[in-house]
Amino acid sequence: MKNKATINNSSIESAGIPKDYKESIAEYIWNGFDANATTVEVNFNYNDINSIEEIVISDNGYGIEFRNLDKTFGFFLDSLKRQSFQRSSYIKGKKGKGRYSFSTFANKAVWNTAYLKDEVILEYDIVIRKENKDVFEDINHVKSKRTHTGTNVILSGIYELDASHFYDDKFSNFLADEFGWFLFLNRDLGYDLKINGISVNYEHLIADNEKKEILIKDGNSDDHSFFITYIRWENRIGDKYYYYFLNDGKRECAKRLTSFNNNAIDFHHSVYIESSFFNNFEAENNISEIEDSLFFKNQNHPVFKTLITRLNGYLNSKQKEYVKGIGADELILKFEKHQVFPKFSNNKYDQDRKKDLVNVIKELYTVQPKIFKGLKEEQERTFVGFLNLLLDTDERENILGIIESITHLTTEEREELTDVLKRTSLSKITKTIKLLENRFKTVELLKILVYTLKKFTTEREHIQKIIEENYWLFGEQYHLVSSDQNFQVMLNNYLYLIDGIEDKKEIKDYDWKRRPDIFACRKRNIPDVMEDSSMLEENILVELKRPTVTLSKKEFRQVDDYLDFILKQDGFNSQKRIWKFYLVSNKVDDYILKQYEAFKDKGKRFLVQQAGRYEIFAMTWDDLFLTFEIKHQYLLDKLTFDKTSIQDILKSKGIQIESNEITSEIINLKE
Template sequence: MKKHTTKLTSKSIEGSGLPTDYKRAIAEYIWNGFDANASIIKIDFTANEVGYIHNFSISDNGTGINIANISETFGNFMVSLKTNSFSETGFVKGKKGKGRYSFSLFCNKAKWDTTFKSDDGRFLNYNIQINKDEIQNFETIDTVITKNKQNGTEVIFEDFFALTSDLLDNEDFENYLANEFGWFLYLNKERDYKILINKHPLNYKTVIADSDDHEIPFGKFIFKISFLRWNEKIGDKYYYYFLNSNKKEAYRKHTSFNNKTADFHHSVYIESDYFDLFKATKNDHPVLDDSFNQSNPTFKVLIDHLNEFVSSKEKEFVRNLKADALIEKYNRNSIFPFFSNNKYDKLRKEDLENVIKELYSVQPKIFQNLSIPQSKTIVGFLNLLLDTDQREHVLNIVDNVVKLSDADRLELSNVLKTTKLSHITSLVKFLENRFKIVDILKLLVFDLKKFTDERNHVQNIIEDNYWLFGEQYHLVSADKNFEILLNNYYSHLEKNKKKPEKIDNKNKLQRPDIFISRKSEIIDGSDPDLTIEENIIVELKRPSVIIGTEQFQQVERYLRFIIEDERFNSVTRTWKFILVGIKLDEYIKDLHVNQKEKGKKYLIQSIKNYEIYAMTWDDLFRIFTIKHKHLIDKLEFKSVVIEELEQKGINLNKEATDFLTKIALSKNEKIIADEPDDLPF
């Protein structure tokens, strides 16, 4: 036996920052084992029925303690050979040799039974012993050659005064070890690293809520990136840990996500032989030798990738977990405004929830630490805004409250633009308005026909709702004499024309009721290099007027007037004249039959590029029904739209609902522009 003395006193050792908690003390011995290249750490203990510990030891299969270096390890208290430890939390853990004295927290004696392989290939075993009363001294027992060709060290603790078996055999102790060593065991899972407690493996996975591994090449280096999200808080700050090829820490850097999202407990470990040459410096100036530091271009690119990667993990965490919890909390505390139980209101609420989730994912601070009244205010405001066509203004408002990155703006913008509910809302309002207009016209034409005239009643409605005669037409003028009408039309085509032209025709003061021209031209079927401009003139008749010879001749005069005006007689223009009245006499019906071969419903005359149509109000309303069957026929959420319309007092008849099928609402604008092929306008 040989007695050794350190260069410090027992008081210096006790005041040097040793652990003050038994769990921390035990962790130091485990780290010492991993620092000695161990892959398996065993914690073994036995106790009696009242919890008194008979035996307690921590062993490892590491390299052992070479007795040739004993004076540099145990002999120099603050200078350990293990200057590059696996330690993650910042406590010394073998870097300065303090861990071996941690036993003094809970027992009076510690003995190291260690086996190492000498330079000549022999396996040598010896013991080291330290007593708490003389902690500055340690003893080594003579070295012997052992037949057990297995490296390793076992630390045996004796004479306990502050440790009982219930402190070791409980969930709290195992959770502590899992939090402390979980990252290290995870990174070494392919090498089957383990901590065994009385032969049972420590289940470190219980503290890991999420994990993600991937590799990326930068230049000639490969970086293995391991992301861990913890179930519990692991410290005040979160770090990127940069590890060399031996998994030893070369550098650490705060992530940029330390305070943004509550409960986003995370660590990121980056392994590469790039960090074998890494030398961190206080200033980010390029190094002059072959090593790397923070100013190296590869390192900067790596940091950018890490920030983007962790940002995506944070949003995934918020969207999938925190946002759902927020919605549940809002439902529990009645934060949401009232929604009915119909399908449409359910979709409105779902839309509001999705926008809140996305906002929360992009910028959680918007919804954090709010009182119930504050939460109700912001949710109510969002609901009002989303119910309008100004929903995309949410983006600008949020951007004024918290600065959004370009990626955040794009992501949130896509959510606000693509939601199906906005299409449903717009469509319901669109259909509601049209059905009400048709109902009003039906009332005027059928129920109040004694009091209705075309100029003061019907025409006022039609000129604001010319879609009844085709979505493709643009209202140029209504109830104007032809001189004004044709000049308005001409100025519509020739926007630079300043002076109205005189029309030398005795019929110029005749007044058609409404004049509509097509916005855009169509391709000429006989010559693809030319386009045809379509025009429409509508003559409305009061409900008491039956369409007959007199009304037909009136429209013929309009037709002849246009034919005789050289400004409007190009063969690349077509003209459609439409007569609408309560009823058609037999003469007009015969004209329908006469034009039947042309395959155009309601046609009564066709001359060159001029056509005259005659129809009843009931025909016009039927056209409306057919067109909107065609529209509703293509709606994905047909039942939702119908239910919402019925809530507003608009009941589609069975004939209309029989035509309903599914198609994407995103095509609404095109659907509205489309019309059945067999209709003339």
């Protein structure tokens, strides 16, 4: 029997029928699932030249009851499914256009459908031809021999398509994108979609998933159970992200936008909530089907309100988990690829600074991803460079105020960010650790020189060069004036550093060519014991002896001669300048020990002479090293550097245990 639709053929053509064959096939597949099918199969046969004779989309749904035929095929832009399942997101055929989608690539469509009536399966065919789409014919009404209901949509007269269109990965990937969420949600019920007997694989679309149960008490009644299925998709699925509320039959009753639709990050997610609580949900009257959220009379129910609060908290934790992990890592990789980061050297200190910057960026991105979205590469470089500059100063906590001027932060986000900036304050810490670690290495290498290799170590070629770069051993406060230079150079350098005097002073004394090993000074406020309101200036001079030399009266007299010479010079002899002289070697003799005893009442260890504004100290290398370790013991204990591995480290770098090589290694250590 021929039947006429409520619209003519030309109107159907202009009504927005899918033009892409993939979308057309998807319409028929959705029709099957809409009819409660658990399995839908797409089968096609082709000949030797790859031409397709027909395409069959089969399902095991409830079929098309003949008594409803005029309500389904008879009405265009309307259907029985729309009336029955208004609130279901996956009722794709609710507008009634899908039945005509074959006409873009086939001449005829036949629905061979079997349905149950009075416990008997009946069967008949519905035929629509491309040239007369507004006419549908029902024929071949028989009692079916099938054992179950279902519909086979047979498309024939295929044109512009061949077998390659269906074996192409684009087709299977399209179906996976379109149906993956639905198949995953219903996987426990055995739902399946097949192409020529092979199930469509959608697992690669799911980046993460989790199932959990939420219990909520309704007054004095029993707890309501809500079974949550969270899915994070590898790529975007659909244009918005929803909570989907399903009854205990897994049919969607309503949906609601999640709170992460405008976060501008690739957090592609869906949350499905199944519960008998939704069995009796009722739709509000006059709700438009094009609204983003489908509301219902029960939305003000206390249990539902509690559920939404719990869901928001849960999804917020999943979003932060994603952003802090994968999302932040991807952002850093992008910045590396596009050379957004400032240039950092390969030394450990610079790499620690970079690590600090990366950590802060990750934490900022976790707290508020929008900060980094929508920026052009040049803007990214400017922003990241600006962050890097602030992190190297005492102003790092001002970052919070800057971020708040860019985007609104909630109280919770502000607290998190404040904690981040305090918790990741690494630049000063790592700089200090780097300095101490290198100083520790210097001391260990010096020990090798003055103990293990003492026979091969000299004052000027080894020890003097090292101390020149590391005079902090005698005090953090000093500035190096001269190293292994004569008194003429020493005086001019000294006057320029202390007083800014550039005029060169001439020394006519016959001793002007003598060369102290190290001369350092410091212009600092030292209380003058003679005058309460007056301050003094402090200078040190170090005389280094090779490790095989024992400090004796001879070495003491040498330093005492330096002292006499300095005090004779007009440019050195102000009464406001105090002087400290250090003698250093491996051992001291009895004369030096007696000098210790003679001046012990002054309360200064290693003192061997004191007169007016000058002091002379005699120390062993062991004294110097131990003093350093005592001063820094607490921080040294925090370091991971293994003192016993120093020689292994040198060998691994191809450095032989030899005085010249060790000297170079120490000099090359950078603070």
